[in-house]
Amino acid sequence: MPSRCGCRKWPSVALAVGFCLHGWWGGVGAAEPVDFNREVRPLLSNNCLVCHGFDEGSRSTDLRLDTREGAIADLGGYSAVVPGKPEESALLDRIRGVDGVELMPPAESHKKPLAPEAIATITQWIAEGAQWGEHWSFESPVAIAIPAEAGDTHPIDYFVSERLKIEGLSMSRRAAKHTLLRRLSFDLTGLAPAASEISKLGETEDQIDWSKWVDTLLASPHYGERMAMWWLDGARYSDTDGFQGDSTRQNWPWRDWVVAAFNDNMPFDQFTIEQFAGDLLPDATDEQRLATCFHRNHMHNGEGGRDPAESRVDYVLDRTNTVGTLWLGLTLGCAQCHDHKFDPISQSDYYSLTAFFNSIDETGAAGGGAKPFLAYKSTMAQPAIDETQQVLDQMTASLDQVKMDAEDSFAAQLGRLIETAQPPYQPWTVIQPSAMRTTEGTVLTKHFDGIITANDSQAVQDDYFLEVPSNAIDRITGIRLEVFSDPSHNVEKYSYAETGEFILTNVKLQVRGRDDSSVTDLSLSRASASVEGKGADSKYGRASGTLDDDPRTGWTTRTKPVEAVQVVVFELSEPLVLSGDGVVEIALLQRSLAPRELMAKFRVSVTNQRGNAVRSLNPMPLQELSDAIVKKNESEVGAAFTVQDIPAGLRSKLKGQFLTDHEPWQIAAEKQQKAARQLNAAKKAAGSLNVTVLKERSSKRKTHVLVRGVWNDHGDEVEPGVLPVVMKQPEKKIQDRLQLGRWIVSADNPLTSRVIVNHVWQLFFGAGLVRTPGDFGAQGEVPTHPRLLDWLAVDFMEHGWDLKHLVRRIVTSETYQQDSSVTKALLERDPENQLLARGARFRLPSWMIRDSSLATSGLLNRTVGGPPIFAYQPVGVWQDQFMGRFTYESTLGPGQYRRTLYTFWRRSSAPTFLFDSAMRRTCEVVPRRTNTPLHALTLLNDVTALEAARTLAGKVLGQHSKAKVDLRLKGMFQAVLSRLPNEDELAILTREHHAAHTYYRQNLSAAKALVSVGQLPEVESVYVVDLAADMLTASLIMNLDESITHE
Amino acid sequence: MNDIAERNSDQLSVTRRYFLGQGAGVGIGAMALDGMLARRAGASDLGTSDRVPHFAPKAKRVIFLTQSGGPSQLELYDHKPGLAQLAGEKLPDSVRGGQRLSGMTEGKPQLVMPAHSTFQQRGQSGATVSDWLPHIAEIADELCFVKSMVTDQINHAPAMTKFLTGHHLTGRPSMGSWFSYGLGSENRDLPDYLVLLSKMKRGSDQPLYDHYWGSGFLPSEYQGVKLRSAKDPVLYLNDPEGLPRELRRGMLNGLNEINAIRQLQTGDPEITTRIQQYEMAYRMQASVPDLTDISDEPESTFEMYGPDSRRGGSYAANCILARRLAERGVRFIQLFHPDWDHHSRLRSWCTARCRDTDQASAALIKDLKQRGMLEDTLVIWGGEFGRSPAGQGKWDSPEGGRDHHPRCFTIWMAGGGVKSGVTYGATDDYSYNAVVDPVHVRDLHATVLHLMGIEHERFSYRSQGLDFRLTGVEPARVVHDILA
Secondary structure: OOOOOOOOOOHHHHHHHOOOOOOOOOOOOOOOOOOHHHHHHHHHHHHOHHHHOOOHHHOOOOOOOOOHHHHHOEOOOOEOOOOOOHHHEHHHHHHHOOOOOOOOOOHHHOOOOOOHHHHHHHHHHHHOOOOOOOOHHHOOOOOOOOOHHHOOOOHHHHHHHHHHHHHOOOOOOEOOHHHHHHHHHHHHHOOOOOOOHHHHHOOOHHHOOHHHHHHHHHHOHHHHHHHHHHHHHHOOOOOEOOOOOOOEOOOHHHHHHHHHHHHOOOOHHHHHHHHHHHHHOOOOOHHHHHHHHHHHOOOOOOOOOOOHHHHHHHHHHHHHHHHHHHHHOOOHHHHOOOOOOOOOOOHHHHHHHHHHHOOEOOOOOOHHHOOOEEEEEOOOOHHHHHHHHHHHHHHHHHHHHHHHHHHHHHHHHHHHHHHHOOOOOOOOEEOOOOEEEEOOOOOEEEOOOOOEEEOOOOOOOEEEEEEEOOOOOOEEEEEEEEEEOOOOOHHHOOOOOOOOOOOEOEEEEEEEEOOOOOEEEEOEEEEEEOOOOOOOOOOEEOHHHHOOOOOOOEEOOOOOOOOOEEEEEEEEEEEEEOOOOEEEEEEEEEOOOOOOOOOOEEEEEEEOOOHHHHOOOOOOHHHHHHHHHHHHHHHOOOOOOOHHHOOHHHHHHHHHHHHHOOHHHHHHHHHHHHHHHHHHHHHHHOOEEEEEOOOEOOOOOOEEEEHHHOOOOEEEEEOOOOOOOOOOOOOOOOOOHHHHHHHHOOOOOOOHHHHHHHHHHHHHHOOOOOOOOOOOOOOOOOOOOHHHHHHHHHHHHHOOOOHHHHHHHHHOOHHHHEOOOOOHHHHHHOOOOOOOOOOOOEEOOHHHHHHHHHHHHOOOOOOOOOOOEOOOOOOOHHHHHOOOOOOOOOOOHHHHHOOHHHEOOEOOEOOOOOOOOOOOOOOOOOOOOOOOHHHHHHHHHOHHHHHHHHHHHHHHHHHOOOOOHHHHHHHHHHHHHOOOOOHHHHHHHHHHHHHHHHHHHHOHHHHHHHHOOOOOOOOOHHHHHHHHHHHHHHHHHHHOOOOOEEO | OOHHHHHHHHOOOOOOOOOOOOOHHHHHHHHHHHHHHHOOOOOOOOOOOOOOOOOOOOOOEEEEEEEOOOOOHHHHOOOOHHHHHHOOOEOOHHHHOOOOOOOOOOOOOOEEOOOOOOEEEEOOOOEEEEOOOHHHHHOHHHEEEEEEEEOOOOOHHHHHHHHHHOOOOOOOOOHHHHHHHHHOOOOOOOOOEEEEEOOOOOOOOOOOOHHHHOOOOOOHHHOOEEEOOOOOOOOOOOOOOOOOHHHHHHHHHHHHHHHHHHHHHHOOHHHHHHHHHHHHHHHHHHHHHHHHOHHHOOHHHHHHHOHHHHEOOOHHHHHHHHHHHHHOOOOEEEEEEOOOOOOOOHHHHHHHHHHHHHHHHHHHHHHHHHOOOHHHEEEEEEOOOEEEEEEEOOOOOOOOEEEEEOOOEEEEEEOOOEOOOEEEOEEOOOOOOEEEOOEEHHHHHHHHHHHOOOOHHHOEEEEOOEEEEOOOOOOOOOOHHHEO
């Protein structure tokens, strides 16, 4: 232990500034001088610097307390601080509240007066000469030599235990074998270990070579995936632009670049430089250009009316702020509108830094306009194609099978079809409405042939509602509307409007409950019209415009020749069976901008035929059959029309018609089409992609300070420059991004190495040595173990920025390997585990919970890289948010079980199963870790979780006999937790399993329903009851706190 | 212990359960669980703020009828008859004062477009309300109109973010999250802050971002929970088919007991919270469907809220849900109705939005009043900014619309301690600048906090070393003149 060490305990200071624990630079003995950085600077920063800080704009007087010069400056016969002479220092009068002077901080700041202990600290500091120091993080890290007597103590353990000794504490024992196995596996690969791993470790403590296990994990391709998840949150990576347009991007090859870089253990300095300026490297490869996508991962604003020039400025600032947060640990964004209030970063410094990113060859446009692009072909897409091709083949085969299986029932129906089609066959049933009403008072009159006429009501817009008699037809699959011209109408067209035209803006089929007040809109999926014209407003014309709620679109025949009748046919998404339970109404909304263009004579019919029958105006197959019967009757009077008389072409049409109504075929066909779409997408992904990257434009843009941060309010012009506060400007001026990247990872840069080491520490401990990973400035927290942080930062650089080395350093320490349980006393003493007297216990990130349950159950698809997949998510989330513009289609086949890293990330609607995660809108480095009921619901009911539970249950059930319940319970428990349940736990599991088994034995259909989840294959019925009970128990085990926690 | 801690401890009293088995092991889990359920919560995480509420509140809850897209104050509330004479004339530079325009109208002539609607003076108070809003006009005497609202953002997302979180950049908590954090709920079966979006089917391409009701830097248990207008109002709420409620109960009992054992072994208090949250999840499985199934409402309810109220997910149906949530003691209820962004065809579009919202908004006020709930429920109606008196597109055709306008807009409030039948603030002759008693968005926030018993300057949260307030760093004032 170094002799110069001395430690002061300042519990009262800690209270005064709201800290629980201060950073500790070392030192024991009450007579030590006050440490400015640790004890005084936070007091000044929290209480004084808002008005007496670096920001000239908000400085209320000449007094500055952010520099020693300012503090001791002569303010006209007196000074705030007179070194060595507390009695002459005006500052003390102000903070003590002496009579006659204003108490500081003033009441209007809503800050409390300083505590007596804080005042004592400041007094002592002045008495001791008011020594100033650089803020800790702006001074280069120094690795102190570890004394020889420490022996081969792990350096981390040396620093941590030295601190604990002073606190009178000691480290906890090493965590149990299974706990450590899991901890390492989560931390290094993001996956739970396989149950078999534990037996490979060795029986007794001294047989276990943990470093070998660490090496195995570091060599796993899953290591890179795990680290990439960290980096992607910081990089605000997403598969879409964000904002209103939220267009899809093709930047996923960059994500794969990141995974590969971590797996190849690319030195972090190179990793940084390539992402900053891969394009500027000599003989840059495509991969190096690809790396620069990092700085194009920000959101792109395609909002209508948005000025791209303004967006472009936003992007430049976003890049700058991201560099600040992720590499430098500085809240640079604060200097956007004014000089930084707490850190010595002027607004001009800030804009000088933005200059490096200001001449990218970009316009600020979004989507396809977001140049510069790199045309890039990924080699990682092939597995997706192969997988999907297999799925498609399977689906096509099962569709063919369904068709064959259906042949008998179809043939059996043919006779009945001939009966139905006996002339006079009416494929469409004309509606004689049982009631009619309108919104604006137009009077409707019904005639014997179903034709309805409207009077010339002068209404500008109107809606017609026609009630369908409940006995009209057995079910409705389509609606036909005929619109008639008539000599009595204006200019003999379709309406009484001046133009004689009509515009139908929306058509709806609604069911109103008779007993309750519900109204259900049935969705119409298609509209096919005899002819489509063009309205005076060109958005009117197409019949498909009647399917939305938008009165700006709709059907008109204007500009087309006037016919006696115009026809449009609507297909229902799903047939509506008329049960008489509700009132069925057809609504014809005519809310166009063109006044009075309301249908004056029309007729509505419905049909019960599905498929092509309601997708075009062509005769339905049944109509054709009826025509064939008529034809035969005419040519061979008296001869009966038999099945053999059906022409082959018509028979196949009838079969098609039959299949559209045949449920097994519908299901199989939908899956087959989905697989085909998926294959198509995978093939596209294997082609040339446009990845957004950095590229300089030919002429540089001038960079200005933006007054108050307003994008087009130009202040002084600035030259590219790096932050003087971080390190001295190098002799050769830094001119471009490449030099900037090198400056970021320069050995002289005091921040980057510390910041990155802190990130990695945070991954494994749940919190960093600096608890504010994005703020190493004056308002950030000071390190809990400053010497350790410095030692690791120096070690990291000295080992060539070797991340695997850093990881190995951390996880081979005893500090890391401690048991994470906590006594009441220690919890009270150190609730946030800042002293590291125990291991870290925190809930796993939601993505890791998903990946681990896939791994544990055996469902996990371990393919690395490739285009994004669509993991299960509840229906309708995208449709709701984007009004149907985007539809989420979950991936079929093994692609479904890829790691969360590969799931499609829509910026405006993050995957719903990630109940707390970074937003990926701006750079985020603080983990979100919450505990809400929504998590519980997700982990209980998400399809992935249920599939994993069923698969785990099935796997274990396959290994043990049906009679051996306790073996199965133990097997599942061990698969998830790498340990056996204790007696208490087993008793509880047995109890709940028994209850479930009893229930499912009596309710076989419930058991079947429970195990039929997602896309899993059907189960033989002898296993159903056991599987259901086991599955529910598996779900219980997977929801245990221990299962979802880094212990 | 302050109120927040007390609230947390209330939530700990979970229904006692009975045991199926009596084995020794089972007993340990059950006993541990019982002990944990009796445990009191730890200290609060309030930053530097004191105990809240700071004083007796006038309002116990808020219903925020958010009209997204920027409703036109000129067509709806801010009557400027003088504009008729100026139709088609250039907006004087002296009025505009170099105001920034959105990309849509920049560089185009700014020609005056008089209101498309007509106005009347309403009720005893004589407030001017457009004929496009006949139902709101009818209850004008219940309302407090603020015609001098001001913001400083001109595009939707930043302006809405400002309107709701006090800052145009994302990352700050929404107003509802602040209340959830400070005041909690009166109903332990539902979250404190619930959000309802109008189901529009199509016709809007304005997404409503999750961060509008996000908790920002506050712990995410305070974020708004969006009830979806779909089969599952809360995602993952429904248990899978084939899993009856009693089995779920048993499964959760087993889960909680084993977790309780783990808590004893590890000493981690987070496990206790987890047990609570699984219990809340179980309660929500019952309370949420009960809330959202409105078939028990009498026919008169639907008549009052209008025909659209029968369509699940519509604004009108959501107004009924808002009242049901208020009845259940939920602290902050926020509706969003999109598509008030009328750059063109303002007449046709704006009247459509009025039809969507007018009757139901008015019905909600009447309904709350009838039930004696209006006095302690604050209702707010408004959007993120207003619209410009200059026409966009052809000002003199039905095609004409209006661009975004941050310098003035109108909102109204009712109940919860605000004066009724008053109009506060005024704009210039063009409805361009708020000239009498301007109310900045942050002043509105200060006022709403005040009505809920909170002094805005003393209500903060420490994040990344800074004490953040809803009202931000610039001075904000409580608009005392409109307080009852």
